[in-house]
Amino acid sequence: MTANETNDPGTLRVGDADRKAALDRLGLYFAGGHLDVAEFDERSGKAAIAKVRGDIDALFVDLPPLDDAKAPASRNPYRAETIDEAQGELDRVMKRAEVVQKVDAAVWGATMVIFFVSLFVLHWQYFWLVFPIAGVASGAVRRAFRLTPEEEELYEKLSGAEQRERMQRLEQAADKRRELGY
Known part of the structure; x- marks a missing residue:
């Protein structure tokens, strides 16, 4: 492994908690209409077998950020309370x-x-x-x-x-x- 690879956050190993968080996030994008069923299934499969941070990051590069600070809270369906509520549900x-x-x-x-x-x-x-x-x-x-x-x-x-x-x-x-x- 080169010095560049050890400093690259994309090469850090991920665990079950990271994969679960990615699956939860994909669920929110799916629920928000940003992903269709086929895209959601494909990305969920990739999230479930992700080995490094870069594998997970690649799933979200073309999606808008969930915590869009510019959107008013009443119009932002991905505000923290909604994510917590969805996880609780x-x-x-x-x-x-x-x-x-x-x-x-x-x-x-x-x-x-x-x-x-x-x-x-x-x-x-x-x-x-x-x-x-x-x-x-x-x-x-x-x-x-x-x-x-x-x-x-x-x-x-x-x-x-x-x-x-x-x-x-x-x-x-x-x-x-x-x-x-x-």
Whole structure:
């Protein structure tokens, strides 16, 4: 590495917090109409795998600044309160979706137990009724937590991306451990 590369902020490594902040920022640009769906997907994918600061900076070079001090606060949709509110709302959606996923797993786990007990132990002829009941219960949980299909899809996308990143880090750590002979 040359002296110029060590002084270049674009070559500094980024972490999960930097990638998450970039994804949040891209979401604000998308919500503001600055990016279409294809651009948002492409840039989000690049943000998720960014290695250095320059990778992240490149995603925003053609976009207006979020903190436009010249715009009056009432007309600037990207003022600090709006960014904080959007982040808070996303956090609340993610927590609700996580609870719904856990309750859903419990509902369907119990459904399978009841199904097998009613079919093989009790020999109940209406054993099949547990599935429509579980479907209604799943829908009721989503309604109770006011989780829309779009919010659930977003949760699955973000948690899937986080899981893939975690698995990549673990695989890299395992590879490193094998290289070092542990």
